[in-house]
Amino acid sequence: MAFEGLADRLQKTIQKIKGKGKVSEADVKEMTREVRLALLEADVNFKVVKDFVKRVKERAVGQEVMESLTPGQQVIKVVKDELSDLMGGEQSKIAVANKPPTVIMMVGLQGAGKTTTTGKLANLLRKKHNRNPMLVAADIYRPAAINQLQTLGKQLDMPVFSLGTEANPVDIANQAIEKAKEEHHDYVIIDTAGRLHVDENLMGELQEIKESVNPDEIFLVVDAMTGQDAVNVAESFNEQLDVSGVVLTKLDGDTRGGAAISIKAVTGKPIKFAGMGEKLDELEAFHPERMASRILGMGDVLSLIEKA
């Protein structure tokens, strides 16, 4: 089963109604059905899809579509517009604390890409913003997590603060910030252990770190391949920590990445960066427009709209 983009899916209906002067409500229904399927196949959460399709339907039975000469294309345009609205504008700014250091905390499920993104962000801050970050190894659980961060620190030639695996992550974070002040680092990026959003103990630990160091940014790191569960994860992390932004990783793969829509819809928080590879310079600003096209089936959607 090859993935059919929305454009392919709508092609049939578009052909059918081409000759007609006017579109019926049944035609619109058929088209919104295809919209639903395309979004579900792209891993957008089914509840999010339901609301979304409802909004599209309302607009699609309106005059602008029903009386258009190219109703099929108009529906695609409505979908694209609604999606772009939902995704918001581009927001890749990183907070700056009034009094340095600015503290960033990385959180997320196991294996999402927190440690790698910690290295990438530090690299970006130095290269693009001329900053002098310090990395903090607060994952005391995963085997060789500290080692992993230290290796990245070495590759970047940047200091990594660690107290080994016996210290408490809250103490590690606090002492790291003291050290950063002494050594005049303007950014501190705390790498935390991966955890399940339903793990009360470990989520409590993150809340403790948060209360204790009062971070300027909390980035939720999410794997772009995540399926329907993305809403549970994002909602839960956001409820418990009030995250400030999202980093979507592994977008260099061939996933549609519908999780992006789900996450944005349930948290309202901006997706700020996109991980585009394993290397430390492969972090980009997140482009909501491009993401919307990707989820719907890439360039062909745009070309259809242009024909409209």
Place this chain on the structure above:
Amino acid sequence: TKTRDSFATKMNDLVAKYRKVDEEFFEELEEILISADVGVETVMELIEELEMEVKRRNIKDTSEVIEVISEKLVEIYYGDDEQEVEQLNLNENGLSVILFVGVNGVGKTTTIGKLAHMLKEEGKTVMLAAGDTFRAGAIEQLEVWGDRVGVEVVKHSEGSDPAAVIFDGIQAAKSRGADVLLCDTAGRLQNKVNLMNELAKVKRVITREIPEAPHDVLLVLDATTGQNAMSQAKTFSEATDVSGIVLSKLDGTAKGGIVLAIRNELSIPVKFVGLGEKVTDLQAFDANSFVYGLFADMIDQSTSADE
């Protein structure tokens, strides 16, 4: 008791919530399965078949529909295969080599640690080969698992050729008379052609040393992954002829329903499930409890609504 908790009983609870097998019933069933990442296409096929069966057998009562649902799901899962394919394919008189493959961060290295423990408990001599020479800290991570479980790890330095490490692993395992060699590889996204070729080469090296090896190629899939898991299964199979799946991270809220579609389309069975980060958190796959898991939330809701 066991019987009370059985799948059928739970399904009973579920359908008891609906008095009629109507559109609403099928709608909820569809949503449950889609939210478990089973995939729209598979779900719609299933629902269509169910609706036909219900009509054909003239089923009006929800309790009768359970049987049909279970039948269909099990049918989708097993297809024409024998159940034995879910066992590890070990060579009982000599070295068995198991190759682990998968995209980044799914749980390959951790699963190797857990499986090493399981096999050691069964009295086997196990060795590990640190074939991920790329990711920062990957070799050290496998070494920690080796220490934890008490098995030897064959490694080279970071950045060296993975095929060479695996080659050395096989020689070492042969000379020590080990029963099983578990080979770690670096995570890679399936659309990276060079990296997939590298993996195919690793597999060729293994086969060159032992013609019937690797005895199993296990693809690790993260239960949190959505429809992309199908593309992973396809591409990794093309490169390495995957013989089984390990479904990791099932201890979260994700259901990993895509493995139903993978089994249905590609006939690759799930052999193990990962249920946490501890050494004991690996279990043999059980289709019944997996299918039950797909409906667990729905059943919890309906039972709590009864109370």
